[in-house]
Amino acid sequence: MPTFSLVARRLAAVLLVLGAGPTLAQKSAPASDFHQWAATPPMGWNSWDCYGPTVTEAEVRANADYMAKNMKSSGWDYVVVDIRWYVGNDTAHGYNEKDPAWNIDEYGRFVPAVNRFPSAAGGKGFKPLADYLHAKGLKFGIHIMRGVPVVAVQRRLPILGSKATAADIYSKEGQAAWLHDMYTVVDGRPGAQEYYDSLFKLYASWGLDFVKVDDLSEPYHKPEVEMIRRAIDKSGRRIVFSTSPGETPIAESQHVAAHANMWRTVGDFWDSWGQLKEHFEVCNRWAPHISSGAFPDADMLPLGRLGIRAERGDDRMTRFTRDEQYTLMSLWSIFRSPLMFGGDLPSNDPFTLGLITNKDVLAVNRRSTHNRQLFRHNDLLAWTADDPATGDKFLAVFNAQDQEMNPxxxxxxxxxxxxxxxxxxxxxxxxxxxxxxxxxxxxxxxxxxxxxxxxxxxxxxxxxxxxxxxxxxxxxxxxxxxxxxxxxxxxxxxxxxxxxxxxxxxxxxxxxxxxxxxxxxxxxxxxxxxxxxxxxxxxxxxxxxxxxxxxTSSPMRPMPADSVRVPVALAQLGITGPCTVRDLWTGQTQPNVAGEFAPYVRRHGARLYRISGGRPAGRK
Missing domain, CATH: 2.60.120 (Jelly Rolls)
Known part of the structure; x- marks a missing residue:
């Protein structure tokens, strides 16, 4: 049976024979079995946007129950507990670094705070919660910080599987400026790899399926990326590996793709149009680096009800307008970003649930190829991708025009x-x-x-x-x-x-x-x-x-039109002859489209289409 790398090389050769140039064909995933653990972009819920560092077990279970009932059939299955689940007295709107109530085991590994996660009592850790999710057909994930706990260093706690202690493997150099829970683990020191091995041995025993490792991408901590990869591979469990936050240096794109399943392309993303608009440039920069099992991560979806006890902002429904929410989901889908919903799921309204469970849109995210920006004319943009199963084309068009300011x-x-x-x-x-x-x-x-x-x-x-x-x-x-x-x-x-x-x-x-x-x-x-x-x-x-x-006088120029035409020459998609265009958000179909397709798009809005039929350009 041919190896994964051999299959990838043969596929690349076929693409070249068919004329798929290097600017269109995305890279094959590096030859490693772990890429098969997340062959499509992971989809799930993360507690950060609504609960910050204070989420409780009851809230996790409530979101999981909602996902299992309303979203699992659409492909959503990860439930991720974000930062500082090991602190019993953490606070919203700013971490408690004055007198944190640590929960840590005898080997310097953080364990869940029992007052927040009661099922962890008796040394059970997160296993009962993971079992609860697995019974519903869902997957369990956690957030961790890169490094070894400062408190483990101070107490000189031993490292499982080594004669070293935490005090033997750390450096203060590179400590996160924004949270001081951890020190850098120095690769090559006796006990360093064993420490990470012990972490993931513990996590595997809990039944972990996903880990988001913070303070790893920017600046890029290559030695610890490698130690974590080795530790996961030794753990005996398929744990999907996500690095955070970004932007990951694009010069490290090959390295991170060879070690992680997903990596951040931006810092923390919230419900800000300015931040969303910046993603067009970011996604265009990273699109050539998408591959099966290795995905640039445009960060979470700040949709629905946010800020209940979050690090940023107050309790609110997303500040994105409906047009902006269509833009967000259309861009994340055609860019094939992982989809991690940030809002409180039980608070979803019908519009939000419909937005994130549109199976035609999610199919673009899950199975499209050759994802790329087709053009950008100032703030009017088009992206395209292929459906390898049918030969159809996907087309997303965006109107990112703003009211401009005077110089x-x-x-x-x-x-x-x-x-x-x-x-x-x-x-x-x-x-x-x-x-x-x-x-x-x-x-x-x-x-x-x-x-x-x-x-x-x-x-x-x-x-x-x-x-x-x-x-x-x-x-x-x-x-x-x-x-x-x-x-x-x-x-x-x-x-x-x-x-x-x-x-x-x-x-x-x-x-x-x-x-x-x-x-x-x-x-x-x-x-x-x-x-x-x-x-x-x-x-x-x-x-x-x-x-x-x-x-002292208005800094604003006249408001642009509410909606404008965004013309797309079908020949740019490789199509000649009549074709059928289907709007994936509304389900409306337009037959016999030829030459040019020019939909009207609302300001800050998007349209997403499947284009079928026609003849590929150059064929008769």
Whole structure:
């Protein structure tokens, strides 16, 4: 029987003979059995977006029950308990690092907090919960942090299968800046591989099916990626391996695909149109690296009810409009990203359930090939893919047009780009507003993508000589943020206003891209403040980059049309002659389409189609 690698090589040769060039054919999965454990993108639920680090067993079971009843038949089967399930007293909206109640065994391995996961009592760990899920035909996953627990190092706990202790295998170098539970495990030290082996031996005994390993992708910790791969392979259980968060360096694409089933392409993704729009570029960059069993991961689906006790934001239904939700599901599907739902499943409304169980759309995610961007004309885009079973084509069209803003040159004042390398991570603001009736405070992405662009307007005030009015006492007319909600006297994440280590009592916390509008009281001639990069940005991986601008007249250009035509020449898809186009979201069919297909697409919206018939270009 031919080996997996031999089959892949033969398939690649056939594709070349048929004329499938290297720009169209995606890479074959590396020759390793573990890729067969997730031959299609994993689909499931993860507790992070709705419960942060505080999810309980009852909540996990409730979401699993919903999935088994309403979603399993559509292919959804993973249930993943996210971060810090081993801390008995963790908190929402910020991890408890002051006095965490650790739950750890004698070999330095974290175990579930029994007050949150009662079935783990008596040393059973997660096995009873995994058994519960398996009985429903579902799969069980957990989140872990890369490394060895700091508390295990401090207690010099022994490593199972080694004479070494945790204190013999660690380094403080590379410790996560945003959570200090773990130290780096130094590859090659006696006991290092044995520590990871012992972890996955424990997880296998629980019946684990999926592991999300955090603080692994950016920066990319290659030695620990390799140690984890070896440990999983030794465990005797098929545990799907996901790395987080991103962006994983694209230079490491071959390495990560040879060791993991999925890897993050972005940082944490929330219900922000700005972040969603950035995914078009990210997905286009990563599409050539999709292969069976090894998938670039565009991150979770922040849909449904979010923020119940989450790390970011308040209890809410997703801020995405319905058009934006269609865009999200269409792009994730034609990009073949893993699908991990972030909302509380029992809170789903009929629209959300229908959105995530459309079998025609999910079929694109599960079995399409040659997934790629067909074109991008400014903010009008098309993606395409093939159905290898039928020869049909899939086509997704997107209208990502926004109301554009005037350039910085038209602002009354603008800062330089501020990053954590900026002295003081801030810049003074002093603007002449004489005669102005409206004040617009704008924060824009500094050029590297708007993720983690937390920004603060500190001690903002209106002045007329010695007369001062704190802007924090003036209600705004409107306020938008690229992520979360604009906040008064706190950061957008709900934390204190902190810039360069200094805490401010008064200010406005927001996130690029943001616009806050004020009607000015009469008589004031100057606006003054300090514009600063919030501590949340400065501490996150490479940090955020932002630019602050002040306008005294509208910074917005006219609104684009609500919907526009997105013309696609069918010859670009390799089709000549009449064909049938079926809308996968509505089920409507349009026969005898020839030459050009040009659907209308709403702003921020998407359409997803199956195209059947016609003749492949060049054939008679």
């Amino acid at each position: 910085a040159s038209e602002a009354a004042w603008s800062s330089a780009v501020i990053s954590r390398r900026t002295p003081g991570q801030a810049q003074a603001v002093d603007v002449d507003i004489t005669g102005a009736r409206t004040l617009y405070l704008n924060v824009r992405d500094g050029g590297d993508g708007s993720a983690w662009d937390h920004a603060d307007w500190l001690t903002p005030m209106l002045r007329n000589g010695d007369q001062i009015v704190p802007l924090t006492t003036v209600p705004w007319q409107a306020a938008t943020a690229g992520w979360g909600n604009v906040a008064l006297n706190k950061s957008v994440s709900g934390a204190p206003l902190v810039v360069a280590g200094k805490t401010y009592a008064q200010g406005i916390g927001t996130h690029a891209n943001s616009l806050i509008t004020y009607s000015l009281p009469a008589g004031y001639t100057r606006f003054q403040a300090t514009a600063g990069l919030d501590n949340a940005s400065a501490m996150q991986n490479t940090g955020g980059t932002v630019q602050f601008l002040v306008y």
